Amino acid sequence: MPAQYPFSAVLGCDTEHPDGLDDMGLALILTTVAPEIGGVLVRGEKGTAKSTAVRALAAVLPPIDVVAGDRFATDPNDPGAASPDGPFPADAATETRPVRLVELPVGATEDRVLGSLHLERALAHGKVEYEPGLLARAHRGILYVDEVNLLHDHLVDLLLDAAAMGRATVERDGVSVEHAARFVLIGTMNPEEGELRPQLLDRFGLTVEVAAPRDPRLRAEVVRRRIAYDTEPRTFAERYRAADAALTTRIAAARERVGKVRLGEPALLKIAEVCAAFEVDGLRADIVTARAAVAHAAWEGRDEVTRADIRRAAILTLPHRRRRKPFDAPGLDEDLLDQLLGDTEPPPPAQPPQGPEDPTPPDRGDGSDDGAGDGSGHGDGPPGDGPGQDAPGAPAATAPDTDAGHPAVPASAPYRPRLLTVRGLGDGAAGRRSRARAAIGARVGARRADGTSGSLDLVETLRAAAGGGRTARRTAGGRPELRPEDLRHAVREGREANLVMFCVDASGSMAARKRMTQVKTAILSLLLDAYRRRDKVGLVTFRGRQAELVLPPTHSVEIAARRLDELPAGGRTPLAEGLLESARVLRRERLRDPRLRPLLVVVTDGRATGGPDAVARSRQAAEYVAASGVTSVVVDGETGPLRLGLAADLADRLGAEHLPVTEVSAEALAGSVRDRTGGLRGAA
Template sequence: MPQHYPFSAVLGCETDALDDMGLALVLTTISPEIGGVLVRGEKGTAKSTTVRALAAVLPPIDVYAGDRFSVDPADPAATSPDGPFGTETETIVRPVRLVELPVGATEDRVLGSLHLERALSHGKVEYEPGLLARAHRGILYVDEVNLLHDHLVDLLLDAAAMGQVTVERDGVSVEHAARFVLIGTMNPEEGELRPQLLDRFGLTVEVAAPREPALRAEVVRRRVAYDADPVAFTARYRDTDRALTERVETARERLAKVRLTESALMKIAEVCATFEVDGLRADIVTARTAVAHAAWEGRDEVTRADIRRAALLALPHRRRRNPFDAPGLDEDLLDQILGDDELPPEPPEGPAPDEPPTSPEDNTQDQAQGDGQRDEAADGDSDQAPATDDTPPESDGEPPVTPPAVTESGSTVRATAPYRPRLLKVQGLGEGAAGRRSRALASTGRRVGARRPDGPTGSLHLAETLLAAAGKQSSRGRTTGRVELRNEDLRVAVREGREANLVLFCVDASGSMAARKRMTQVKTAILSLLLDAYRRRDKVGLVTFRGAEATVALPPTHSVDIAAARLDEVPAGGRTPLAEGLLEAARVLTRERMRDPRLRPLLVLVTDGRATGGKDAVARSQQAAEYVAGLGVTTVVIDGESGPLRLGLALRLAELLRAEHLPVAEVSAEALAGTVRSRTQKGAA
């Protein structure tokens, strides 16, 4: 049996000194209702190693022998599609499973599907369980969850929240339990999750490699020792892992006994309200996390420290309003809200023995007195009421999210607030990863045909299966009666959906584009298209050209927030090396096509069409344009030329590139719609 790296050997995962990542993983295994953990961090920070080691320290579970759905024998209400099971059924004890979900998994693989071969060979409609069934009462791990298609992420999070899965497809109707701990890891440099999906993860932690040389050396020392002798290294940490297992089991037993007092609940609500998180999921998750933390620490009542740790894990990612916001939480403001004093004890039910009950008249009198005191304070000489310990000053909170102002530093101009752009699509029908931009053959969408299946499961296309078998019935000795079906007759549905694309921006940053108003307009258009690319799950890249050369400002990535930051840094000025810009874009597209032939590119060239860089600049730019056109890449030329006198050079360039020509003022969907309405009205007149 392979030896996994011990959980307690990971730096920061010692039982008595868990860091944020270790604590978040432990708390969500104590109380799976928290909703899972999203771990964000740069590459090489032991994210996957820690998650895979977690399953080994969790207490084992009891299951029925032969039950593919792993229901709990101790739960009389638990049912399994493989059941029913009686008291005579054999039970076994097995470790908790860690089920890994590949980024390229299909919906059939996740939910399960009709087993096609058994349906034909045995004539039975048999359900083949998916990964969610296998993960029941265990851990479902998604590495690079930010690259998983949105509808699969929604499916996972819904299953984790509901605790069950219902499958209604291909003549199959199955419902089974699916309670698991969902853990996702991601590198923010490769793209972000949408804020709506971030909110669905209970806890989020940021991890980074230690900067202290001694800690880095210790990590290397442990890894070298593990690689040299995994068995001996694992044995060294067996006792600490066992102690962690016992502590988790004790915390689970204590969980139901932990009291969440009214004062603690009000403090949680105050924290969430002050940080202006959307919705009430944050309050619920923070409360559950605080209760789990109290159980982990061996307490019977939630304290201020429990709320603080819970808020730091449950709130930072819920403060994002748009994809260009960085997650985070102001800890000073959090401490100010929580205060220095411990939470007051739970008040006794009913009036105290030595205190007479309060009459309605007393309540009215107290309220009037309080109103009078407030009126006196309002009428005082001071223009501002004095700050209290419960009211943090405004300067301590984070400012609301506002669009970047149009500022200029030297020759660098920033974009204004983005708008909704028109949809730019790649021509033809692709087969790339699921997304929301161009037409493609996909696992979801409308049915457009049929094909032979790649595996034992899939979405059966019954009509095409029967048609494939119809012409072979005479050779199989059948002329009347039932149709004889064989495996080679099987056909599954081919569906047309949407794919993600590589959107490569090639931006003219020369002096002819450097006018403040023009560059602001261009950068705002690009920022709007970047935001659109984020929503459509595209990969983006940025090439700029000015002076005498072209530069790859950002190699293709899924991180549009980095692209937006690089866009702000692009200066403008100098000559226009148009040919160099086109050729550099061609080199980037060629490299990406070799890496992933299915990823179809969309080249967005932003320029006014002028070519002034170097000798024979115009001729060389025409040759470069013809070369790019020969690549067969869908190209859009966004014309940055404005003003009453226009040379129309970008339009001629678009003709050489066999590209769509789009004035920068028409990038906005609303502006384009207004132009169409205006032209329609003139034609009608």
């Protein structure tokens, strides 16, 4: 087995200078010095050594003493420690072993995480035996979740609750087992694959943004080290053995000192002032910042918390907790932080970091507006179309086939939209949108165990062992005989995530400012809903003479919102091209993941002006999409007293639900229903 890549060789965690830690290296160290901080979430683009650094961390942690043969890593030096395998005698044998790094797969089941009862032994021998899960294995170690943003919410909640309480409890069929589960929780994620839910994000003590260095010399050094490691792993690891040993010694010393560090009243008031100024919700930020500041002081060898400790702690604890609008990336105004701390210049730590990466999150955009134009191009078709004039007082088109776009129109504040679902019952990944067979949810039946994962249906298993009413098979001891073919898994109905593909009309007929604001607000509201329901989203737009895949299907709803905000409008309406491009994307995604069911949301007023046969081609395209069986919704962007009803006709040909843009809001729909039922009661 090749040697582990050294922690001190990760560029940014520094090599021979342990003091020169970047934010990622420092956050990982601080949470091991004081595990009560609550773990670390590392956010960053792919290829930035997130997983490499986390996997290397365990090797630099001081080893631990455990009771020999105990499955729960009980500390023999803790008189209050208890284990389901105990009690142990006072002179029980002990052993010293390295700290474990336990990796939690994204697809793990709840039983795999918490542990479960050995039901076959319970049924066959009448003995209840507990099988420890990953939480038990991670006790006094590190629990690492790569792509934590893809982990189901209930598992993330379970992990964070166990990390906060320091214990895990398993309740199965009237039997309760409890064991210690104190571990350092570390999650890594790529924001392009989707964000972690805000309520879960807040539960991580520290959050770090990482990015690849832009300096060519630093990038070359990364490549040089990686090639050296791949060529001679043991020789490469030996070069950094002394630096790793120095880190181990310093971590042990910081752990000894952390309980003696004094958090004075002025420092505590300053922490409260900083948290209040950044408008964080609740008091968890104050508590975590105080703990992180104390851990940083211990790491720096100080006996009292200073403003330098508070500053470094705040940079790690506050960015993901400040109030921000939907889809805003975490960040912190360091200038404001310095003003609050009372210094005109940022207070440097005792030994300034020398890592290559700037702790400030990288700029996520260049601020340019792709939709900027000269304001021309209002027309959407040749003169005589009539309906192309959408807003009173709007200037007439000067060129019937112009493809010039209007400047991008911003959306208003999003609202809670009505729930749009895919027809039928799916088998997709757990989510919160459409009905699906799932691992959790209401029990609707049972099936024979076929080697796949699933929760055991005890009643149906016993019924099968009993022969379905016939004479039950018995063992020599008189107990019911259980065979593998008798095992039954529960069939449950829950909710799945879907692929929500937006096909948006950005032509001139949609370009009136009020109309485009309504449309963008509706789409933004649906995007926010997709974000909460763990959906994948894609965005196709059509205008001028073609359709464009603006955003390939992704879990990053945040990117979709930014693309929507930059969307200009103007030109003809190639409706057929938009529908066909959407169909091509959905067909490709179906090959990649057949279980991910799509929901096509077409946002248009239904006018097709992309050529002489535009209307006929759009009808053929709609019938083609309908034949593929895709569940569709047409959000009708046509407003005003004079309406042609073309979007309703398109919805009919698609076999789709027709939804006026004014009724996307759940409140608006409820008000419409109340008005109609009130009218019926009045008529009665």
